[in-house]
Amino acid sequence: MARAKAGTKGVPRLERESQMLEVASEIFGNEGYAATNIQVVAERAGISKPLIYNYFGSKEGLFLACLDRAGTIVADEIERIARGDAVGIERGLRTLEGMFTILEPQPYLWKLFYDPTAPSTGAVADAIDHYTQRIAKLADEGVAELMGLAGNTDPVDISAMTALWLGIVDSLMNWWMEHPDESADAMMQRCVRLLSALLGDSRQ
Amino acid sequence: MARAKAGTKGVPRLERESQMLEVASEIFGNEGYAATNIQVVAERAGISKPLIYNYFGSKEGLFLACLDRAGTIVADEIERIARGDAVGIERGLRTLEGMFTILEPQPYLWKLFYDPTAPSTGAVADAIDHYTQRIAKLADEGVAELMGLAGNTDPVDISAMTALWLGIVDSLMNWWMEHPDESADAMMQRCVRLLSALLGDSRQ
DNA sequence: CCGTGGTAACTTACTCAAAAGTCATATGAG
DNA sequence: CTCATATGACTTTTGAGTAAGTTACCACGG
Numbered sequence A, B: 001m002a003r004a005k006a007g008t009k010g011v012p013r014l015e016r017e018s019q020m021l022e023v024a025s026e027i028f029g030n031e032g033y034a035a036t037n038i039q040v041v042a043e044r045a046g047i048s049k050p051l052i053y054n055y056f057g058s059k060e061g062l063f064l065a066c067l068d069r070a071g072t073i074v075a076d077e078i079e080r081i082a083r084g085d086a087v088g089i090e091r092g093l094r095t096l097e098g099m100f101t102i103l104e105p106q107p108y109l110w111k112l113f114y115d116p117t118a119p120s121t122g123a124v125a126d127a128i129d130h131y132t133q134r135i136a137k138l139a140d141e142g143v144a145e146l147m148g149l150a151g152n153t154d155p156v157d158i159s160a161m162t163a164l165w166l167g168i169v170d171s172l173m174n175w176w177m178e179h180p181d182e183s184a185d186a187m188m189q190r191c192v193r194l195l196s197a198l199l200g201d202s203r204q
Numbered sequence C: 001c002c003g004t005g006g007t008a009a010c011t012t013a014c015t016c017a018a019a020a021g022t023c024a025t026a027t028g029a030g
Numbered sequence D: 001c002t003c004a005t006a007t008g009a010c011t012t013t014t015g016a017g018t019a020a021g022t023t024a025c026c027a028c029g030g
Helices: A013-033 A038-045 A047-055 A059-082 A088-102 A107-114 A124-150 A155-178 A185-201 B011-030 B038-043 B049-056 B057-082 B090-103 B107-114 B123-147 B155-178 B186-202
Strands: none
Touching: A013 A038, A013 A047, A013 A059, A038 A047, A038 A059, A038 B107, A047 A059, A059 A088, A059 A107, A059 A124, A088 A124, A088 A155, A088 A185, A107 A124, A107 B107, A124 A155, A124 A185, A155 A185, A155 B155, A155 B186, A185 B123, A185 B155, B011 B038, B011 B049, B011 B057, B011 B107, B038 B049, B038 B057, B038 B186, B049 B057, B049 B107, B057 B090, B057 B107, B057 B123, B090 B123, B090 B186, B107 B123, B107 B155, B155 B186
16 A cells, blocks of 8 residues: 555656756746745646655755756857857847747746846855856947947946846846747847837937 | 833834835845845844734735835826926936936835735735836836837837836846946936947947 | 566655744833 | 833744655566
8 A cells, every 4th residue: 555656657867857947947937936836846847846856956956957957048049149240239139039039938047047036145146147147248248349339438338238238138038928929030020120119219 | 020122112103114114125125025034124124023013914014015105106206207298218218317316215116016026916916016007007108109209109019118118227227226326317327328329329 | 478676766744944923911101 | 090012922834855665667587
């Protein structure tokens, strides 16, 4: 008798891991670290809580694994685009396009790096720092280039503009999450329209 | 003997309430709802935890009161500016100026409405909804005006642009929170510079 | 082709700490 | 003297983390 449904279900470790990571990333991204309940992650993944601890050690460990997965996906893509030859506004649009394409099935990944409730010390903080630095560095390059073309080389202005740019990406991701029917391509076209509306009106 | 320091301290109820609300708003805004500990709020306000419960009933009740206070401050200001006669980009800049001025001593108030860890049901959710709707409605008017000038009247584009605009405000607030030496006026001038850099480069 | 042991995958049923929330009581202002 | 203001010391709840054991797959000897 005893434990009704214990025992392996024949799912290999790696497969279970990515299955857990997908579910966990979605919940962490949508609810935030602090508001995420491991029990809920387990239920939605169709497994038990201890299995998560067995595989990832702790809530932080699970979050860290999510960060690494998402960070690689996102930062690699931005780096790939940065190596292209677009400059100024064009580079910004190319970057957006890449983000939309890569985050089409999972826009919440972006949120993992900008979660104010994530632990602010330890390995998690280090990982967040690592990936956001990597992203911010590339953004900063693009922004400095854009600002330079307009004759502004003030580093503080560039820092503010970079924050603004990352905030713009963030807002677009949020809006997108609320409009899931929108395809990556449609998002991209919309951005172009928004930009031209902004520029079209701008000189009174 | 017994309770060393119990008993009234002669502070009238209303004064204590706003004192608690100020402290609580700062912590809720900076740490987020989920990560906020009522005990800590009490300590920082120099009073005991039960007094908070006596006055506000629950953590949610306290948060709700913070929302009402901040919502009134922010929405009233935006409404005041909307009644002015600036249009297009100019209206946006005036709104930013108003936000910077009013949030100069307490930029974290803004964060209360965009806290992903706040309860997503009940009175708190209703209040958040109420104030963000109120803010979004005004933003939407301004954005529709701007887009109209550029010949774009698509409501979905307007919705996206509104989200973008609110995100821009949010980013600027966040950047400002990380650069507390900056005065409201300096922030304003910086925004004008950023805008002109963006527009200056824009037509290849 | 059939046991049989070893190991990886898995769960139930707990412990424990932190933080929300309550109660009984104290004390100073009017 | 009294009651709104205030607190120390609880109880309760929630959720992270763990101990101990169960079951299925699989290699290998017969």
